[in-house]
Amino acid sequence: TSEFEPEEGVNFSRLNGDALPDVLKSDQAVIVSLGAHETLGIVGTFALIPLQHSISLLSTTLHPADDDLEVYPVFAPTCHPVPVIAPSIDSNKLGFLRDPSRAIFLVQENRTGIEDLTGDVVPGFNNIWAGERGAWGLAGVHPVTAHSTPVYAHTTPPSWTQALESLVQAPAVDDDDDEEVLAEQVPVVVVKGPKRSGKSSLARAALNHLLGNFARVAWLECDLGQGEFGPGGLVGLWLLDAPVLAGPPFTHPREPLRAMYLGELSPQPCPDEYMAAVHAAIQLYQYEVQHPPVSLQGTSARRTDVVPLVINTQGWTRGLGEELMRAIEVASEPTHIFAFEEEARDESQGTIVHSGGTLPSASPTQVFSVAPAPASPLQARYSAADMRVVAHLSYLYAVGLGGRWDVSVPLFAQRPWTVTLGEGGVLKRAYLVGEGSEDVIPGDLPLALNGSLVALLEAPELEGPAYQQGSIPPEDATCLGHALVRAVRFAERMQLQLLTPLPPATLARATALVRNGAFELPPAGMLDWRERVPGGGVPDEGLAGVRWEDVPFFDAAGSGAIGEERRRFRKNLQRKNQQ
Template sequence: MLSAVAARKAALEAQRKPELPEFPPEPLTAISVNPKNVSKRKSAGQKSRPEIKKPRKANAVRPTPKAKRADEFVDQTDMIVVDSDDEDSDSVLSTLDDFGNEAPTRRAWSPSRPVEDSSDEESPDGETLPFDMSSLFPSTSNLQKQADDAEFLSTFEPIIDENVFFLNETELALFGLSDRTTIVSITAKDSICLLGTCKLAVLQGTLSLTGTTLSASRTQHTVFAPRSSPLPILRASGQSSSTSILSRSNLSTRLQRILESETVISIQENRTGVEGLGRICRTFEGVFEPSRWQKSSTTAPFNIPGIFMITKPSKESHAFALPPSWSKALNDVTVSDVLAGTHIIKGPRNSGKSTFARTLMNHLLGSYRHVAYLECDIGQSEFTPGGMVSLNIISSPVFGPSFTHPTLPNYAHFIGSTTPRSNPSHYLDSIQALIQTYRMDIQTPAIEMMDDEDPRIQDVIPLVVNTMGWSKGLGADLNQNIDGLADATHVYDVQAPAREEYPMSASTIPMANTYGAYYSRDTMEESTAPIHILEPITSFSTAAGYTAADHRAMSILSYFHAKFPLDAVPGELGQVTARSWDTARPLCAVPPYQIDCAAALDKVVLTGSGSEDVVEDEISRVLNGAIVGLVACEPGTVDLGTVTGTGIPYTRQDSPPPPPASACVGIALVRGVSPPRIAETGAATANLQMLTPLPHPLLAKARVLVKGEMELPVWGLLDFRNFSGGKEVDPGDVAGVERDKVAFLLWGKASEGVMGAEKRRVRRNLMRRGQM
């Protein structure tokens, strides 16, 4: 083996000295070079030298260079084997750096490269991490690789009536349950990797689930485990706890043996209809079931529909693994019943920032009754659709990706885009208004009566701030302003995946403190809050074939198909989360609300790039098929819009309502706009057909519509009833809309008479002069 630099030097030396060197007494095993396969191309800065051409014999193999040169590389660890038989070895050596490591290839600049539409403005190729994080965390750099290479994800061996008990009707009545339930006894050596949906409760002992420790209680936790996100693993936490809600009086004779077990859980069927979202968005079809390549390593030992146990890893299934740096940071969180902490999570895209924010929130819920979650990442929001900053008061742990728990925000402001690039001032004003609301109304709530049954703290509420992944240029300035507004007590900096070609400067090398966290010399003087440097985790969704755009589309579709209680309104400490989905009908078959613009709307505002160019006569065409934010404003804070000839109150070049005096209650889809008509007052008016899952009390408050840059995904326009997974539709189903009659879609080639309707031809061979 030989490094790339040494291989090139050996090839040049062999060209200048055609004489054959003497072989050493013993064969050298540290060098195996075939000069025929070594590149002879010279770099740009290398001087050309005359070549000495000598006749050589056919099939002759040039021996190894001089032995004294080979001794320098005997103990070298960074080696590569140059023994390829490919004729063009230049491409191999060009992808290797000076240390023999494989360097990432970057695509040349091209004007046809698509623009990222997320708040994470940087492309993966633009990430420049200054140093290799594996040197900081040598034991965890290959954490997920080791987890994937493990022989088994689940070591639990189910044995009926010994560690797995199927409850009959009599036993269900003793537990006060009605749905199908299975009791499982887990030891410290057992691990269970779940796939699917279920309700889970800890009956005895403690359970570790995705970095969260659950104690015995009557609370049933909803678990969503699709293949598009890391799969949860159930383990006995090992913490000493004698809590149990089991008693011999409620147990039959065959169940009394579970009282001697360390951890006892119940797994219950969970019928929510979330699996039907895969029928609407075909990218996620069958994510709650094992794929056909996984069926040999999947079992269903719990006799519960919709839940499976994964025994062996695969490329489509990745188990959740908590890195030690994350575990250390969670254990360092101090709990106080006097002062609530503010935890801010920063980091670039695809580094696990949102996953850690969810894990931290679940960890805090083990000590606090409520946790406030401020979502600043408008590209991939946790509880709401993208395009809005929101403040949610969470009271129960969340186990599942974002599309499995759509929640009505307690306080929110509509931005209208998945990036704050077009209106950064409104983005910062909205975040500032939410932080002020938290400080004044939420941080120290007024508790009339203390609940002695729940030992968790309830008179203070901590705050978790999840920032966006746009960490350069304007995004870095916005994140810096968010740091100043939040005044964090704990800062968690998730590093980007390491790249060795970017050496780290001495001023940014983190150093450990006495608390186990890591401080940066550049930021130590600016902030007194402890800064925890966290290692990144593998992007599980990308490895499984799901992009950020796929998750945004799924989140919006999940929101529009979610079923919220019709009379539920989120209060100051209330949480309203959808528990079921209506996926029997597509959006084109759902009856819409009919809104009279003259009676129900005060104003229509357009925001985003190009909105100032929309004239009054074109507002009906702009709203047709658009996603709008429903904004409720305080009386007297906004001026009424001018009623145009289309019957819609719209004023050109107007700004959104001020965040301190307004709040976004949700989003809606304008499915159609009627032609203008003359109302009783003599003014023109129009009707809007809107689709929204919001409860009726919230709709009555929203009298301002804000239209941004967001659009409904194509999956939401289609009628999936005509085709379902290659099978014929059931005769009882309502006939779907024909493909050619779907609104807002044009199939096939456009009309030749329309200028610009042809498909644009993109040239990808254009380069700058410096790239030639």
């Protein structure tokens, strides 16, 4: 629970209408004043505006702006550890509670549409946003109190704090030449460790920490199974200019600077293509992003002359996975490595720091050994597959990847884009890869694409047939985003009905698509969630007026369906160093 008891007019006040500054987009807000030993947890979707002193949450510190109010959106569903706001005592803009020993901030509503992405739309994620209105009367804002439903709080291990502080504090060195190198180096942070250790949380904290000093920070996604800014299967480079204050990735899909599609949950089936994509992304960063031209630097209180990089890696840390990790480190030449320990240790031991000598690099590398995030029952409640389901649905319901969602109607009732595939069409070629693709003949292509998740590619000039087995090398094409092929019409030419959050200008750049069976539309995306059945399940009448036996791609009985078996990998057929 929170260690904060609101008292109207003393440490808490409601504002509405004319009392709110024009910069705020909400009609209602509250002002909160936190003392040095008070904390406040909030569930839901909201925005924070620091007014006096700094506040910290999700391993990130937010500072009051010097000239204007800075608004920070926060997404805090109960399926992830909830952020706990604490003061960071270091110009009170509204003249409220001028006690200099307290941190003062504004909490306002932030309705984006994602709050409708709940158990009706995604089974198993019931009430993750905690309802319509909380105790303060704000829509989607639910302060955690002693009487609230129990939630799990986000905590920052001390070793994380020490590692993050190193990003803005140069280490002590004996050699003057090393000191000069450290002063000029651009931060490149690699975060690595086993699955469910907290890699993504620490990588986001590193991103936010760097954004305190730099106007923009690049993010290199190397985790195919759970991408931070998309539904996965990608190696990509994103450019961020604002902190990411959210636990689950499904709350902040973004359009990449460049992404390459592999369509796998792990680099295990495609290590060569994986490293080719990683090398292409690192080269793009080093040659075009790290040192932007003066014309693009702009004016900011933060540094604009360089762009740091944060690399989020996959959780495969043994055998071939370890070799891939070493290759990423050599290619990226990191200044900092945050390495999670395989087993938790006593936090009182502090962080272990090494300088140089581990990587072939022109500058010293600081290697920090950090403790795993505290274990939470949420890890048992929600699996990686569950999070991929909600990530795919969040992506498909997103509006333009700009932080808005429309869940007013199910996917099959949304208006699609109609795109022609083949000669004379916008899409020149379709690639099929993965299990079962080798048996698809050209005449069966419409059936293979119908109802599937595909990646839209911007590829060079494509000549030849509209269908090809196997994919284009990932580094030779740019993945613009994902789409659902909702229907296929075939007359003189093949027309695809696509659902995608990509804006029209981006969609117009697509020249090819690729389908990999590793990623499929979740069953929840096929149903009409408006027809609720008490206790779960599906209505007996069918779907959208069609009887179940006539509904394609879906077996309501749940038995005997083709492809329903769980996929298994025969690890005993692999070499020992590949397991």
